[in-house]
Amino acid sequence: MQVNNINLINFRNYENLSLDFSPNINMIIGQNGQGKTNIVEAVHFLSFAKSFRTNKDKEVINFECNTSYIKSIVTNEADENKIDIKISKDSKKAINVDNVPISKISDLMGIINVVVFSPEDTKIVSDSPIYRRNFMDKEISQIRPVYYNLLLDYNKTLNNKNTLLKSQNIDMIMLDIYDEQLADIIEKIITYRDTFIKTISEIAKETHYIISSKKENLLIEYKSNLKSSIKSDILSELKDARAEDIRHTVSTKGIHKDDIILKIGDIDIRKYGSQGQKKTATISLKLSEIELIHNMKKEYPIVILDDIFSELDITRRMMLVEKLYNIQTFITTTEKIDINKDIKYFEVKDRNVLV
Template structure:
């Protein structure tokens, strides 16, 4: 899929902006704090319904305004889509697809698919399991809307169950109602995750092997809260969750917290058998994330039938020349948006006409290297 046009009104540091994009490559060049990431963010909001930088929608509204508006036109293989996101302090968030207002934000997912790669993504490897679960959730939600709804449902039940536990004062309490729903939704999430991780692991391994010219083997493994094997069906996972919930109950009552379920899942990354988080070099960690992102592109292509758009915020300068070249060479069929502070950092030997945008203080104009 291809984003053809973007329109912004009072979004971050843009008062008004209208851009026509190149179907392959779009490079945004500018000094710090000029508005490069803001453009990437606007595209992301149209795909996912919220920002990757903040949970507070209000921050997206230009300081001197009370509302903001984003519109993109997406060309897909079989149809075209127009996405509009309007945010205001009074009315909150309204999203329209082809002029029809959506009832639920989740209905937006899959309209415009996106893979984002920013320096923040190193957190997937370096930080706690929460980051890795966020990664899994974002990716599966984009491909399988049902997953997004199951996850929301699960989180609600988890909150309720935790509330019951928190209020526990030594008297018998009734967790049964919550347990059944926790198990049903939780097991379903775990099956989705197992299937997704199995596929992304194969693709990431392949990508990593290519990038490192066969020197490194990357493994991605699902570290699930209860065991989930390749053959397991939904009922098997439900059974295991049930048993573990019963086992954990005395401890849960003591700690007043739900200790069983996919909200405790994790992912493990290994390179040549060693844990990347603890033993990987900075470069290896970056390459592992790059492999993961390229794997996402392929997975989405396989699932959706066409490539998502790729947003590369500030990552080119963090990769060595070899990896930069590998990346660009492998993106021929993917519409890519790159931000960078230096145009000469871009080791791209393609014709750059129509692809370069100069970003300066909330304004964007085309420019040429010639």
């Protein structure tokens, strides 16, 4: 997979920027605040139609404007596609693929796949379950776009149920309807999540063993909030939790409470792992994302390394670069780094990019 070029109009601090990219390593150099991450943020938009830095699309629009545009030619083994994304303050996002409007973001997902490494990634290992769920949901959606639609349906139904639970007079018949709908969606989501964790666990175990110098075994387990993955059992659990739901005025059971457990041997990394172990486990997870996509799609995703080299020692840097050989990679950094590879350099300064 490859992003051949990109044109940004009124995107962040760029009024009009056009760049052609190398199929290998693209190193974007600049001091903090100059706009180097804005470029890779736009690359990420081509896969997910959203930023990896903010949940608010309007933040990417130049503050003096009402609309921004991202235009690109991308290629994968099967095809070449023209992607145009329009982001407006006053209307919904508009996405065109080969000049044809698409109504669902899931129709964009999978044209190209993007894996991002950023300093925030350590939160997957160290922080609350929401970071691990987001990691899991984003990755599954890339390889199975239908999963993204299931998440949208689940969140919409869950919000409807929660609104009902907060009302003065709860309609029990409507609660039954929502629980029936949720049980059907949950059964499908659990199946996707369980399969994903089993698959990536095997890849991550092997990857981590190598990059820890054959000293550690990484184990990844899916921890569901529900006891069963069968619809009828799920529905029973939802109904059994109803009294508690009404008391708390919120749904207490469901896949929005799931988690992933990461262990080195018998040690829960989140609770007891050292900073070095957490960092290595994070790299193992992200590298496993790349291999999983390659196994499923038979081609490698595009990789973004956003300001992570300053977080890594020289050994981890070189290991990471070796792993990404022959994969289109975007590296943002504050200083030029010599990694003895075929590199195209971009220097960002005062809203200008020098090639």
